[in-house]
Structures are given as C-alpha cells and as structure tokens.
Amino acid sequence: xxxxxxxxxxxxxxxxxxxxxxxxxxxxxxxxxxxxxxxxxxxxxxxxxxxxxxxxxxxxxxxxxxxxxxxxxxxxxxxxxxxxxxxxxxxxxxxxxxxxxxxxxxxxxxxxxx
Amino acid sequence: xxxxxxxxxxxxxxxxxxxxxxxxxxxxxxxxxxxxxxxxxxxxxxxxxxxxxxxxxxxxxxxxxxxxxxxxxxxxxxxxxxxxxxxxxxxxxxxxxxxxxxxxxxxxxx
Numbered sequence: 001x002x003x004x005x006x007x008x009x010x011x012x013x014x015x016x017x018x019x020x021x022x023x024x025x026x027x028x029x030x031x032x033x034x035x036x037x038x039x040x041x042x043x044x045x046x047x048x049x050x051x052x053x054x055x056x057x058x059x060x061x062x063x064x065x066x067x068x069x070x071x072x073x074x075x076x077x078x079x080x081x082x083x084x085x086x087x088x089x090x091x092x093x094x095x096x097x098x099x100x101x102x103x104x105x106x107x108x109x110x111x112x113x114x
Numbered sequence: 115x116x117x118x119x120x121x122x123x124x125x126x127x128x129x130x131x132x133x134x135x136x137x138x139x140x141x142x143x144x145x146x147x148x149x150x151x152x153x154x155x156x157x158x159x160x161x162x163x164x165x166x167x168x169x170x171x172x173x174x175x176x177x178x179x180x181x182x183x184x185x186x187x188x189x190x191x192x193x194x195x196x197x198x199x200x201x202x203x204x205x206x207x208x209x210x211x212x213x214x215x216x217x218x219x220x221x222x223x224x
Contacts, residue, residue: 032211043118043204043215044157087155101147101159101170102213 012111013080021108023073023090030092034102035064035075038087047075047088077110085112117141118216120205126222127195135190135219137205145169146188147206147213148180157204163188195223 013019025033031052036044050057050064050073057064063076073090087109091102118139127133139146148160161180162169168180177193192199200223205216 034212036215038155041218043206043217045215046212049211089157091157101149101162103159104157107155107157 009106010109010111012113014113015082016079019077019080019084019110021075021077021088021090021110023075023105025071025073025090025092025105027092027094027103028071029094032093033064033066033073034091035062035073036089036091036104037084038089038107040086044089080110080112082112082114085110118205118207118214120203120216120219122219123217124220124222126224128224129195129197131195132191132193133195133221134192135203135205135221137188137190137216138186139205139207139214139216140186141207141209141214142186143207143209143214144185145208146182147208148188148190149204149206149215151202151204151218153201160203161188161190192221197223199223 034049035047037047038044048059048062048064050066055066061078065074077084087107089107090105093100093102121136125133145162145164147162149157150160151157160174161171163180163182166182179191181189181191200221202218202220204218206213
C-alpha cells in the first residue's frame with residue numbers, strides 16, 4: 001500500500017554541524033507534509049510543515065524541502081544542539097491538513113555527538 | 115496549561131480485561147484523534163472525531179471504541195484486551211492543519 005518512509009533509521013551528527021533527515025512518500029495525492037520531533041517518553045512535537053504548492057519553507061534553524069517530482073521530503077537542522085537528539089517523523093495527508101489523520105513515516109533517530 | 119492531556123500515563127492489565135484511556139484538550143479544537151505507536155516507534159492513525167462524528171476508522175478491531183462526551187474529550191475504550199494491544203497510545207487534536215499530541219499512554223497487556 002501507499003506509505004511514507006524514511007531512508008535512514010539512525011543518524012549521528014557532531015554538535016554544531018548541520019543535519020539532513022530524508023523522507024520518501026508514495027502517495028502522489030498528498031498535499032500537506034509535516035515534520036514532528038519525538039523525545040523519549042513524550043508525544044510528537046510539531047517542527048515545521050509545508051503544503052504541496054511550495055518547495056521550501058524555513059523556520060528557526062530548520063528548513064523543509066519538498067520535491068514533488070521524486071516524492072521526496074527533507075528536514076535540515078542547522079547548527080545542531082544536544083537538545084535536537086530525538087526521533088524525527090515525517091507525515092503526510094491528502095486533505096490539506098484537515099480532519100483526516102496523518103500518515104507517518106517510520107522515524108529517524110537523530111543522535112547529536114558532543 | 116497542558117494543551118492535550120491523557121490519563122493514565124501507564125496502564126498495566128491482564129489479557130481479557132476492559133480498559134479506558136481518557137483524553138482532554140483545552141485548545142478549542144474541532145477534531146481529535148487517537149494514534150497507536152508500536153514497539154518499533156511506528157505511529158498509525160486509529161480514529162478521528164470531528165464535532166462528535168467519527169470521520170475515519172483505519173481497520174481497527176471493533177474491540178476499540180472511541181467515545182466523545184463533548185468536543186473537548188475523546189476517550190478510548192478497549193474491550194477484551196489482547197497481548198498485541200500493548201503499545202503507546204497518543205491522543206491528538208487539531209483545528210485546521212497542525213496536530214497537537216498528548217504525552218501518550220503506555221499500555222502493557224500481560
């Protein structure tokens with residue numbers, strides 16, 4: 001079936017470096033994408049989202065890139081900090097972010113090395 | 115101050131029992147959800163409720179039933195618990211796009 005998946009289950013980055021987490025999706029009807037951060041023992045926390053009419057969106061230290069041609073989504077985190085260590089999920093739906101639930105990818109564990 | 119809260123945080127029970135998990139949101143959102151996260155951290159939508167109407171039910175066994183007494187609450191009832199029900203269950207709410215998640219309830223079925 002159609003799903004959202006991640007290329008790398010674990011990513012280790014040196015503190016201060018930039019990190020890139022990748023995500024592939026297969027549902028061409030998806031029009032809303034979102035990245036969540038989940039720390040141990042906590043619920044997912046919103047990081048940044050993007051709609052299909054955009055290819056790039058920036059937040060504070062984070063950038064999301066969307067390539068609809070190859071159905072690829074990425075999250076860039078600049079100047080990583082110890083607090084960035086967490087599991088990161090991409091998610092999508094095809095109702096513009098409305099009442100349908102999100103379809104989540106498998107998650108990437110980002111480890112920030114001191 | 116908690117936007118989305120769940121109780122209990124931990125729930126340990128025997129197979130065959132019936133249990134409930136409560137969820138409350140104080141954000142005034144119209145839509146609430148239940149997700150299940152398995153041991154491999156995979157998150158999957160179970161239900162969503164909009165203005166007390168069930169919108170989706172993603173092939174969840176009928177042993178699971180959401181109950182919404184009002185717009186701010188969406189409780190999850192589980193009958194005849196099975197070992198495979200062990201997971202972390204997350205409640206979430208949204209008004210338009212971004213979904214806000216609760217802290218989760220870790221359910222362990224023995």
